[in-house]
Amino acid sequence: MLPLDLFVNGLIIGLYYALMAVGLTMIFGILKVVNFAHGEFYMIGAYTYTLVSLALGVPPWLALPVAAASGALLGWATERFLMRPLYAGYGSWALMKDEYAVVVTFGLSLLLINLVDKIVGPYPMRGPSLSEVTRMAIGPFMASGQKLITAGVAIVLLIGLALFIKRSLWGRQVQAVAQNRLGASIAGIDTARASSIIFMASGVLAALAGALLAPVINPGPDVGVFPAVKSYVIVVIGGMGSIPGSVVAALALGVLESFGAVYISYDYRDTFGLVLLILVLLFRPQGLFGERAREV
Amino acid sequence: MKSLFRLAVAASATAFAVASYAADPIVIGVSIAQSPPGSVVQGTQVKDGVEIVVKMLNDKGGVLGRQLKVVYEDNQGIPEKGRAATEKLITRDKVVAVTGGHQSSVCLAEIEVAHRYKTPYVNTNCWSDDIRKKGYAEVFNPGNYNTRVSSAMAETIAALKVRNVIAFAENTDYGIGQAKLLGEFLQKTAPQTQYKYVALDRAGKDFTPAVLPLRASPPDLVVNIMLPPAAYILMNQLYEQGVAPSAKTAFYDGAGIADYPDFWQNVKEAGKHMLAFGLYHPAMPMPALGKQVGEIYQKQSGNEPNRLIFQAADSVLLIARAIEQAKSTDGAAIVKALQGIDFEGVRGKFSFAQEAGYKYQQWVEIPYVTYQLTEVNQPVSKTTLIQVPGKPLLIDKVIKPAK
Numbered sequence: 200m201l202p203l204d205l206f207v208n209g210l211i212i213g214l215y216y217a218l219m220a221v222g223l224t225m226i227f228g229i230l231k232v233v234n235f236a237h238g239e240f241y242m243i244g245a246y247t248y249t250l251v252s253l254a255l256g257v258p259p260w261l262a263l264p265v266a267a268a269s270g271a272l273l274g275w276a277t278e279r280f281l282m283r284p285l286y287a288g289y290g291s292w293a294l295m296k297d298e299y300a301v302v303v304t305f306g307l308s309l310l311l312i313n314l315v316d317k318i319v320g321p322y323p324m325r326g327p328s329l330s331e332v333t334r335m336a337i338g339p340f341m342a343s344g345q346k347l348i349t350a351g352v353a354i355v356l357l358i359g360l361a362l363f364i365k366r367s368l369w370g371r372q373v374q375a376v377a378q379n380r381l382g383a384s385i386a387g388i389d390t391a392r393a394s395s396i397i398f399m400a401s402g403v404l405a406a407l408a409g410a411l412l413a414p415v416i417n418p419g420p421d422v423g424v425f426p427a428v429k430s431y432v433i434v435v436i437g438g439m440g441s442i443p444g445s446v447v448a449a450l451a452l453g454v455l456e457s458f459g460a461v462y463i464s465y466d467y468r469d470t471f472g473l474v475l476l477i478l479v480l481l482f483r484p485q486g487l488f489g490e491r492a493r494e495v
Numbered sequence: 496m497k498s499l500f501r502l503a504v505a506a507s508a509t510a511f512a513v514a515s516y517a518a519d520p521i522v523i524g525v526s527i528a529q530s531p532p533g534s535v536v537q538g539t540q541v542k543d544g545v546e547i548v549v550k551m552l553n554d555k556g557g558v559l560g561r562q563l564k565v566v567y568e569d570n571q572g573i574p575e576k577g578r579a580a581t582e583k584l585i586t587r588d589k590v591v592a593v594t595g596g597h598q599s600s601v602c603l604a605e606i607e608v609a610h611r612y613k614t615p616y617v618n619t620n621c622w623s624d625d626i627r628k629k630g631y632a633e634v635f636n637p638g639n640y641n642t643r644v645s646s647a648m649a650e651t652i653a654a655l656k657v658r659n660v661i662a663f664a665e666n667t668d669y670g671i672g673q674a675k676l677l678g679e680f681l682q683k684t685a686p687q688t689q690y691k692y693v694a695l696d697r698a699g700k701d702f703t704p705a706v707l708p709l710r711a712s713p714p715d716l717v718v719n720i721m722l723p724p725a726a727y728i729l730m731n732q733l734y735e736q737g738v739a740p741s742a743k744t745a746f747y748d749g750a751g752i753a754d755y756p757d758f759w760q761n762v763k764e765a766g767k768h769m770l771a772f773g774l775y776h777p778a779m780p781m782p783a784l785g786k787q788v789g790e791i792y793q794k795q796s797g798n799e800p801n802r803l804i805f806q807a808a809d810s811v812l813l814i815a816r817a818i819e820q821a822k823s824t825d826g827a828a829i830v831k832a833l834q835g836i837d838f839e840g841v842r843g844k845f846s847f848a849q850e851a852g853y854k855y856q857q858w859v860e861i862p863y864v865t866y867q868l869t870e871v872n873q874p875v876s877k878t879t880l881i882q883v884p885g886k887p888l889l890i891d892k893v894i895k896p897a898k
Contacts, residue, residue: 200711201707201708201710201711204707204710205704205707208703208704208707212701212703312530312531313530316530316531316535321529321530321531321535321536321538321539322535322536322539322756322757323536323723323724323727323757323761324757324760324761325727325760325761325762325763333734333735333763333764334734334735334736334737336737341710341735341736341737342735343735346735412700415700415728415731416700416701416728417723417724417727417728417731417761419531419535419724420530420531421531421532422700424531424532424698425698425699425700426700456704457703457704460704460705461704461705461707461708465693465694465695465704465705466666466694468696468699468704469696
């Protein structure tokens with residue numbers, strides 16, 4: 200039953216990837232910038248959850264919303280104080296400096312890693328588990344209760360996000376801003392608020408991913424680097440700005456890595472995604488679900 | 496009268512200059528990982544050990560009447576950064592010796608710089624045999640080495656009489672080197688044992704695909720040759736999948752992670768029943784100076800001391816003793832003194848072998864123990880000793896989980 204084991208494990212890993220990648224692709228969809236500090240949103244969520252729970256004695260289930268709030272706050276602050284200069288005068292949208300976004304988010308990433316390293320310490324800290332079940336068998340499949348809870352929460356969050364974007368007023372405003380910032384503004388939509396919402400949602404997703412995985416990955420200050428790199432790969436494979444694309448790409452990558460590690464070689468596990476990335480860029484540069492862009 | 500005044504001024508100036516020179520501290524360079532992706536846990540412990548012994552020496556008047564001063568450089572566990580850090584320590588900070596190295600890939604880069612400048616380099620905790628095999632006269636190794644661990648592990652594995660062994664090794668000079676050596680030793684000591692190793696990314700967070708195949712055909716023993724945090728994640732995933740430690744499969748740590756201060760917080764149940772190779776155990780015989788260092792560390796940190804504290808302390812002590820013996824801070828004189836030194840440090844008495852190969856300028860008979868963790872949150876002092884230094888293994892003492 201190894202193939203089934205690998206498939207289920209790959210899907211679970213894919214769900215973790217999806218939580219991270221969706222936030223990243225949303226920011227790209229709206230602002231057309233890549234947030235290099237996205238991995239650190241994840242790290243802050245993991246640390247907030249762990250510290251609130253272990254140091255303050257808050258039950259883990261209550262520490263989760265606190266971690267989500269920390270992600271929202273960080274997302275809001277990043278957008279409000281670092282990103283807003285990009286589109287303060289939206290008329291100059293076309294003149295937006297990509298370099299600014301790269302430098303400022305990269306700087307934020309380094310700042311957060313080093314702040315946590317100095318303030319909290321360099322030691323990895325395993326977060327408290329949401330389930331006391333350290334291992335359980337479901338048919339041939341075996342996992343910890345924490346892993347299954349994480350997978351379940353990830354599914355709920357991704358469905359909730361899709362409904363929010365499709366059905367809610369704010370979600371529609373976000374879609375409008377993603378399509379045409381200037382047009383949305385003329386139609387009376389507060390584009391700055393839409394950007395804030397997206398950054399906060401992205402922060403919440405990443406922070407919750409970090410919090411949910413804190414008992415599994417033993418977070419340290421640099422814990423966000425690895426998932427952030429995966430997320431960039433997933434976002435490009437899925438199509439930059441496409442939420443369904445990111446989810447599908449994340450699940451596919453999780454399963455591909457799981458099988459490839461066993462049937463090809465574990466040594467090349469991280470290269471499977473990169474090979475897929477190259478193939479996508481060669482044969483479908485807009486990504487699996489992306490749309491061809493045309494500029495005049 | 497005027498000339499007498501001038502003479503007095505000149506004499507005062509000379510006396511002041513001499514006094515200033517005498518008061519100039521002796522500077523030692525310490526290159527460690529103080530930020531990721533290096534092992535900051537190890538770097539912090541090395542720093543703690545260095546600080547304790549430097550304070551002890553300075554409180555007793557320093558070395559040759561001069562205080563010791565330490566300049567730290569953060570190498571982030573990256574070889575290129577280590578190379579730059581060593582270059583800076585030697586050329587800008589004018590250190591008399593460099594020490595602190597605790598990650599083999601970094602040490603391998605740093606010793607090239609030390610060799611070029613003929614500056615003494617005391618390797619605190621880099622295990623790769625390749626460091627010794629370079630044969631650099633400036634490099635001294637009072638810490639552990641891969642051959643020592645591999646032969647000890649092979650001896651334990653042979654005594655356990657296991658048939659199938661799989662090792663998980665980090666993809667570094669240390670990890671791969673250790674895993675290969677273990678295979679070579681097993682061929683000699685336990686030729687009936689089937690052995691293979693799997694290299695894992697030390698930055699990895701999910702090792703489940705490497706663990707899952709073991710569920711179908713579990714080995715008798717899983718060996719860890721990885722450092723935290725990856726080692727902790729691997730242990731948790733082995734436990735979660737029911738692979739090890741279990742009634743069928745024992746788990747043996749060859750990386751010396753059981754005495755890390757964050758060990759239990761990160762592994763919990765997954766660490767129970769683990770067999771461990773260790774370079775320090777409170778039951779080991781230790782000189783009075785070592786006990787004093789251990790007590791100071793425990794008082795300061797609230798944790799039991801571990802091997803890195805003592806290895807770091809010995810590294811600095813070696814440099815200090817060599818300077819005293821050479822009566823000079825000249826690099827060549829320190830190297831010469833270290834080559835002939837009969838040293839009594841915090842871990843015992845030793846001198847450096849001069850035989851070429853992995854023994855070159857190495858404390859060859861470095862003591863080690865084998866012990867088993869039998870309870871969650873168990874301090875090292877309460878663990879079951881399976882082997883004390885220089886004695887046979889007491890395999891009958893090993894406990895297996897019920898399931």
